[in-house]
Amino acid sequence: MTPPAAPRANLLWATLIVGELVRNGVGFFCVAPGSRSTPLVAALASNEKAESLVHFDERGTAFAAVGYARATGLPAAWITTSGTAVANGLPAVVEAATDGVPMILLTADRPPELRQTGANQTIDQPDIFGDYVRWRFDLPAPEEPVDPTMVLTTIDQAVYRTRRAPSGPVHLNLMFREPFLPDPDEYLDKLPAPDRWQKCGEPYTRYAATKPSVDPDEVERLWEALRPVEQGLVVAGRLPSRKQGEAVLRLADALDWPLLPDVGSQVRLGTASRNLVPLYDALLASDRFKEEHTPEAVLHVGGRAVSKRLDQFLSRSRPIPYVVVRENPFRLDPGHRATQSVETDVMDFCAALRQAAERRPPESNASWTAGWRAASEQADGHLDRFFADTKELNEPLVARLVSRYVPEGHGLCVASSMPIRDVDTFAAPDGAPVPVAANRGASGIDGTVATTAGFVRGSGRPLTLLIGDLALLHDLNSLAMLRDLPVVVVVLNNNGGAIFSFLPVARHKAFFEPYFGTPQGLSFEHAAEMFGLGYEYPSSAPEFVEAYRAACARNGPTLIEVRTDREENVAVHSRLLETLSVQLQG
Numbered sequence: 001m002t003p004p005a006a007p008r009a010n011l012l013w014a015t016l017i018v019g020e021l022v023r024n025g026v027g028f029f030c031v032a033p034g035s036r037s038t039p040l041v042a043a044l045a046s047n048e049k050a051e052s053l054v055h056f057d058e059r060g061t062a063f064a065a066v067g068y069a070r071a072t073g074l075p076a077a078w079i080t081t082s083g084t085a086v087a088n089g090l091p092a093v094v095e096a097a098t099d100g101v102p103m104i105l106l107t108a109d110r111p112p113e114l115r116q117t118g119a120n121q122t123i124d125q126p127d128i129f130g131d132y133v134r135w136r137f138d139l140p141a142p143e144e145p146v147d148p149t150m151v152l153t154t155i156d157q158a159v160y161r162t163r164r165a166p167s168g169p170v171h172l173n174l175m176f177r178e179p180f181l182p183d184p185d186e187y188l189d190k191l192p193a194p195d196r197w198q199k200c201g202e203p204y205t206r207y208a209a210t211k212p213s214v215d216p217d218e219v220e221r222l223w224e225a226l227r228p229v230e231q232g233l234v235v236a237g238r239l240p241s242r243k244q245g246e247a248v249l250r251l252a253d254a255l256d257w258p259l260l261p262d263v264g265s266q267v268r269l270g271t272a273s274r275n276l277v278p279l280y281d282a283l284l285a286s287d288r289f290k291e292e293h294t295p296e297a298v299l300h301v302g303g304r305a306v307s308k309r310l311d312q313f314l315s316r317s318r319p320i321p322y323v324v325v326r327e328n329p330f331r332l333d334p335g336h337r338a339t340q341s342v343e344t345d346v347m348d349f350c351a352a353l354r355q356a357a358e359r360r361p362p363e364s365n366a367s368w369t370a371g372w373r374a375a376s377e378q379a380d381g382h383l384d385r386f387f388a389d390t391k392e393l394n395e396p397l398v399a400r401l402v403s404r405y406v407p408e409g410h411g412l413c414v415a416s417s418m419p420i421r422d423v424d425t426f427a428a429p430d431g432a433p434v435p436v437a438a439n440r441g442a443s444g445i446d447g448t449v450a451t452t453a454g455f456v457r458g459s460g461r462p463l464t465l466l467i468g469d470l471a472l473l474h475d476l477n478s479l480a481m482l483r484d485l486p487v488v489v490v491v492l493n494n495n496g497g498a499i500f501s502f503l504p505v506a507r508h509k510a511f512f513e514p515y516f517g518t519p520q521g522l523s524f525e526h527a528a529e530m531f532g533l534g535y536e537y538p539s540s541a542p543e544f545v546e547a548y549r550a551a552c553a554r555n556g557p558t559l560i561e562v563r564t565d566r567e568e569n570v571a572v573h574s575r576l577l578e579t580l581s582v583q584l585q586g
């Protein structure tokens with residue numbers, strides 16, 4: 001029997017959408033339940049090549065899509081029903097747009113005759129993400145006869161727009177009429193799609209790969225300007241892959257300039273090299289060190305660096321030339337220091353400038369680079385000595401222990417607020433070179449657990465998440481996505497927002513605690529139990545190491561709760577950095 005037209009058109013349409021996404025390499029779908037998206041889910045469930053992550057909260061599934069893309073470089077597709085479900089994607093869309101993370105948003109909607117009529121769960125969806133999407137398209141409601149090529153070419157364009165530079169989210173709003181599906185025994189057995197498409201297994205429209213390349217003359221001119229510099233610095237900001245981090249490292253070696261690696265540069269952890277200065281942020285806590293190490297020029301490659309001390313240091317010294325190199329056209333210059341901006345493929349640029357430097361070697365100043373390197377080693381030794389006798393756990397120590405004991409082959413996610421800063425400042429350089437992921441596009445504390453879940457699914461790696469108590473509470477329900485995944489959640493429970501204690505507002509005792517400190521007085525033991533995570537509560541450094549190693553060796557999820565005190569945390573940071581400054585002067 002022939003199924004009625006609307007359900008058949010819906011299913012055909014959705015099958016083409018999912019099939020074409022999969023052909024384009026978008027094979028991971030983050031889905032929350034809902035009725036309007038039924039045709040998409042039916043098509044997804046019957047596509048054998050598609051993988052899915054199903055979770056009840058759209059904010060979480062959207063952040064999981066971000067985590068998946070961070071791990072793989074590939075967009076995931078996000079499927080939602082209509083209404084506020086769509087609005088719940090905004091935080092992740094903002095993060096993805098701000099940090100160039102690709103994702104495809106498939107939002108189900110009412111057909112035109114139900115828009116602006118007061119129909120249930122119907123809101124104004126087509127432009128809901130505003131300028132935070134690279135491209136948006138409102139597809140018509142499926143009707144027969146369907147023109148399959150219109151659907152296929154639209155998907156191909158969407159994938160191209162999400163992946164090409166500047167990459168970022170793309171929104172397809174998809175209207176469906178009821179009834180959504182044919183009866184189960186009336187499914188289509190053959191897609192009425194073009195023969196060529198049926199046979200070839202390729203996307204309908206193949207978009208040629210492009211990447212912005214830098215003009216060789218520009219590279220020569222740049223090298224002309226950088227070559228005489230005796231005191232230059234390379235800053236590796238956030239980079240999506242270790243391959244890129246290593247390319248910047250090779251470039252720094254060729255220039256013979258010190259390389260300051262941000263925690264997200266992929267070469268901050270587990271990397272040894274002649275020019276690498278892993279402890280640079282700790283060094284910049286010393287006024288004397290800063291005075292004696294003023295740079296003449298800076299080459300910044302990648303996204304923004306976390307270190308506030310670096311930012312202040314460079315704002316004060318205002319080196320010229322100050323060159324910013326990134327894979328998108330957006331301004332990265334909050335200090336208004338850039339004298340040159342280069343939009344290019346990072347790998348190609350690093351290779352081109354390195355070759356220029358090899359052809360005409362720099363007028364290097366060996367003592368400049370050696371000075372930074374020696375100080376970094378001194379700082380590292382100082383941290384080891386400082387912590388050698390520390391039995392009680394504190395936050396810098398936990399960051400250091402995680403960086404040292406995270407196993408080879410794992411990954412590390414770090415939450416915004418103090419966890420990412422502490423890893424940036426205090427991580428040991430002699431651990432494993434694990435990939436580091438963090439949502440630092442817009443630096444929200446939201447969606448961190450969900451991002452971790454997506455990262456684990458994408459990378460296939462076991463993972464450690466270092467997170468504060470408020471960030472974990474903010475995304476607590478995403479723990480449901482960690483069930484069965486090899487994840488160790490290390491929560492630094494300092495009973496509130498510890499970062500605020502470092503700000504001038506902390507002196508305003510009359511209102512600081514209720515509005516900024518925001519203590520919750522909660523423990524995570526019951527949350528771990530509720531979501532099926534193992535739970536550990538170490539109270540000393542040796543206990544932490546033991547619990548952490550055991551958790552990493554497990555195949556399932558574990559939550560390790562570390563209790564610290566916010567005031568003591570400020571004091572430990574000061575003691576660590578002040579004693580280091582004294583050491584550096586000695």
Ligand SMILES: Cc1ncc(C[n+]2csc(CCOP(=O)(O)OP(=O)(O)O)c2C)c(N)n1
Binds near residue numbers: 416444
């Ligand atoms: C979504 C969002 N809301 C608010 C903030 C502002 N904020 C920055 S850090 C922070 C406190 C985080 O506390 P916690 O996760 O416990 O980390 P800690 O500061 O204790 O290291 C807040 C609320 C933010 N970055 N993102």
Ligand SMILES: [Mg+2]
Binds near residue numbers: 469470
């Ligand atoms: Mg906290």
